[in-house]
Each structure stands twice: as structure tokens, then as C-alpha cells.
Amino acid sequence: MAEELRIVLLGKTGDGRSSAGNTILGGDFFEVMSSPESTTHKCSVQHNKVNGRLISVIDTPGFFDTRLTEEQLKPEIVRCITECSPGPHAFVIVLRAGRYTEQEMAVVKKITESFGEEAFRYAVILFTFGDEEIDDDCDTIEEFVETSDELQELVDKCGGRCHVIDNRYWTEAQKGYRSNKRQVDKLLKTVDKMAALNGGSCYTNDLLEAVEQGIQAETARLQEAEVEKDEEEIKRLAKENIHRVLMMILGGVVGALLGALFGLVVTALSDPASKTVVVLLGTVQGAIAGVKAAKHEKSIKGALTKAFQANLCCFTDRFSKDTD
Known part of the structure; x- marks a missing residue:
């Protein structure tokens, strides 16, 4: 486990x-807006210990x-x-x-089309607003699912794999x-079983592995340079820097990022271009050269290959000055 x-x-x-x-983490961690129109389109992460184990959502x-x-x-x-x-241990698809x-x-169709076979092995459906459907006529969420092909x-x-909660009424x-x-509890047990079926590992692919290598390399660099910051702050800064690198390098890429995350665009990173990501992310300071080489590319493979062809390791001081 x-x-x-x-x-x-x-x-x-x-x-x-x-x-x-919030229900999974057992508290008020994520901001909940009163209407879909007021919801901000931001990715956020929160952590809490649930049943003695750290859960990151x-x-x-x-x-x-x-x-x-x-x-x-x-x-x-x-x-x-x-x-x-x-990589995540689970993609929880909320419906x-x-x-x-x-x-x-249309949303269900888009999810089905976006996921590769490997990603589906780490996916579980979580239905919300369960109180609206779970009643005397429908005892379980499985019965509800059977009503729709x-x-x-x-x-x-x-x-x-599917579960159900009700964020409002099931207190x-x-x-x-x-x-x-x-x-x-049942959801987390399902995630553990899913991980066991997948050899005890989390979902990953070449892109996610390369990003992790980049974060580790940048963390090591910051540990030497930022002696006054604690481990958690250094890890946060490393992720922020890697995020900035990816945005600059992949800024011209259109239409493939979700596929790359969910394993559909395997070929984009399964050839020598995969080495591009490792080299690129291994040193954040090479970003400026990579950006200039890749800014006109319209595909992930093209952007990363161009960046690799640039000498990414020669711009340490320049990156610090250009991105302040």
C-alpha cells in the first residue's frame, strides 16, 4: 500500500x-463556488491525512x-x-x-475519446448528488449506471469501478x-486494489517521468542555492519553475496536451524525442534556448525535438535574468 x-x-x-x-479529504480544502459561472478555471492541489495516510488531491x-x-x-x-x-494513483472521473x-x-463521450487504454486501468467513476438517485427504487449506484448504455x-x-457520494446530504x-x-473508505480501497492490479505502481508515461526527473534536478539545484528555505518550499519552487519551463516550451502546441497526459499520444514521446524532455527538464536554466528553438512548432514532438537540438545547458545565468 x-x-x-x-x-x-x-x-x-x-x-x-x-x-x-473536500469530501475525500474530510474538510474544507478546495474553494467551492456558488455557481458554475463563478468557478475559476485553475488547477489546485490539497493534502490531508485520511485514516493515517497522506492523500493528495x-x-x-x-x-x-x-x-x-x-x-x-x-x-x-x-x-x-x-x-x-x-503520476497519479487514480484518475477519479466525477459525474x-x-x-x-x-x-x-457529450462530456462522457469526450472522456472516453481522451483516455488511452493504460489510463483507463487507473480510472474510477465517482458520482455526486447521490441523494437524487439512491432511493427505494435504486438501491445502489450500479443500478443507476445500468439505466444508461x-x-x-x-x-x-x-x-x-464506480462509487457515489452526496456532498450535501450524506453527512x-x-x-x-x-x-x-x-x-x-470504499473509494480509497478501490484505488489501493487498482494499484495492486497494476503492479503496485502509479500511472505514468514518458512525459510524466521526464517532468519528475526535471523536478528532482531542479530541487537538487535549489537545495544548494536556497539554503534558508525548508524542504516543502523548495519542492514548491521546483514545481513552479518546471511548470514555467513547460509553458514556454509547449506554448505553441495545440490539441495534444490532454492526449499526452492520458496516454493517447504515446508516439509523441516514444522515440528519441523522449530524451528531449529529460534533457530539457534536467536543467531549468536551458529554457530560454529551448523556447527560441521551439516557439514556431505546432506539435509536442516538434517542440521538444527543436528544444533538444538547442544547447540547453549553456544558459544558466541568462535564464535567471530573463525570467525575473
């Missing part, structure tokens, strides 16, 4: 994703909203990549339990099936 669980929450705005994060800004373009979400997709490295409209079906197909792709006073505590 992993000492820390990293969970990425996915879904569309208005389905109770941030509230679900990365709340994403509605990656599967049909009204938002990937271009609008790109900075937060990149932030999610840096925050969850070397609202209830009657499904064309918009909800599209939902059943998605749950099947996730290995049949600590509730017992049995309609208890958030019971459902969260």
Missing part, C-alpha cells in the same frame, strides 16, 4: 468536483467542459502534469448522478450506503 495516494479529479464544471475533493478546472477549449485550459493542463508527477442531457453525454460503457472501460450522521465516510 502506497504511503501517499495522489488522486486527480476530472470532470466538468458544476458536477461537484471540488466539493468531492489535484482538482482540475473542468478539462472536459464542452464550452472550454484546450487552448484556454493549457496552462492548467500543464500545471496538472507538474503537480501529479511522477453527476441524474437524468442525462445531450451535454452530459453510455454510462455503462464508460464504467466498463474503468473496470467496473457523518448518515449510516449504511448513504454515508460519505463509508463511500470514501
Whole structure:
């Protein structure tokens, strides 16, 4: 069993994703807006100990909203990549339990199309607003799923893994099936079983591994330079610097970041270009040269290959001056 669980929450705005994060962590950690229109499109991470174990939850800004373009979400997709490295133990896809409209079906379709087979092995569905559906006529969330062919197909792709909570009504006073505590315990056990089925490892790919190597290298550099900062602050700064590097290098890339995160664009990083990422992220100071070499590229592979061709390790002082 992993000492820390990293969970990425996915879904569309208005389905109770941030509230679900609070329910999982057992407190008010994520800001919850009163309406979808007021929700900020930011990726954030919060931590808490649950049943004696550290749980890290990365709340994403509605990656599967049909009204938002990937271009609008790109900075937060990149932030999610840096925050969850070397990879999450689970992608928790948050969906609202209830009657499904064309918009909800479009979101389900987009999720299905965005995930690669490997990502589905680490995915679980979490339904919110369970009080609206779990009643005398529908005893379990599995019965609700059976009412929709599209939902059943998605749950099947996730290995049949699905759970349900209600962020508003299923309080600590509730017992049995309609208890958030019971459902969260079951969710975390499912994540542990999922990890065991996958050899005890978290989900990762070449991109996430390269980002983790970059964070480790930048952390080591900062530990030498920032002697007065504690370990947690240095790790935060390292992630922030790597996020900045990725944004500069991948700033011209359109339409592939979600696929790269979820394992669809394997070929983008499975050839010598994968070495590009490692070299690029191994030294944050090489960013300026990489940006100039890659700024006109429109694909991940092209941007990273161009950056690799530049001599990234020769610009330590220049990076510090140009990015202040």
C-alpha cells in the first residue's frame, strides 16, 4: 500500500468536483463556488491525512467542459502534469448522478475519446448528488449506471469501478450506503486494489517521468542555492519553475496536451524525442534556448525535438535574468 495516494479529479464544471475533493479529504480544502459561472478555471492541489495516510488531491478546472477549449485550459493542463508527477494513483472521473442531457453525454463521450487504454486501468467513476438517485427504487449506484448504455460503457472501460457520494446530504450522521465516510473508505480501497492490479505502481508515461526527473534536478539545484528555505518550499519552487519551463516550451502546441497526459499520444514521446524532455527538464536554466528553438512548432514532438537540438545547458545565468 502506497504511503501517499495522489488522486486527480476530472470532470466538468458544476458536477461537484471540488466539493468531492473536500469530501475525500474530510474538510474544507478546495474553494467551492456558488455557481458554475463563478468557478475559476485553475488547477489546485490539497493534502490531508485520511485514516493515517497522506492523500493528495489535484482538482482540475473542468478539462472536459464542452464550452472550454484546450487552448484556454493549457496552462492548467500543464500545471496538472507538474503537480501529479511522477503520476497519479487514480484518475477519479466525477459525474453527476441524474437524468442525462445531450451535454452530459457529450462530456462522457469526450472522456472516453481522451483516455488511452493504460489510463483507463487507473480510472474510477465517482458520482455526486447521490441523494437524487439512491432511493427505494435504486438501491445502489450500479443500478443507476445500468439505466444508461453510455454510462455503462464508460464504467466498463474503468473496470467496473464506480462509487457515489452526496456532498450535501450524506453527512457523518448518515449510516449504511448513504454515508460519505463509508463511500470514501470504499473509494480509497478501490484505488489501493487498482494499484495492486497494476503492479503496485502509479500511472505514468514518458512525459510524466521526464517532468519528475526535471523536478528532482531542479530541487537538487535549489537545495544548494536556497539554503534558508525548508524542504516543502523548495519542492514548491521546483514545481513552479518546471511548470514555467513547460509553458514556454509547449506554448505553441495545440490539441495534444490532454492526449499526452492520458496516454493517447504515446508516439509523441516514444522515440528519441523522449530524451528531449529529460534533457530539457534536467536543467531549468536551458529554457530560454529551448523556447527560441521551439516557439514556431505546432506539435509536442516538434517542440521538444527543436528544444533538444538547442544547447540547453549553456544558459544558466541568462535564464535567471530573463525570467525575473
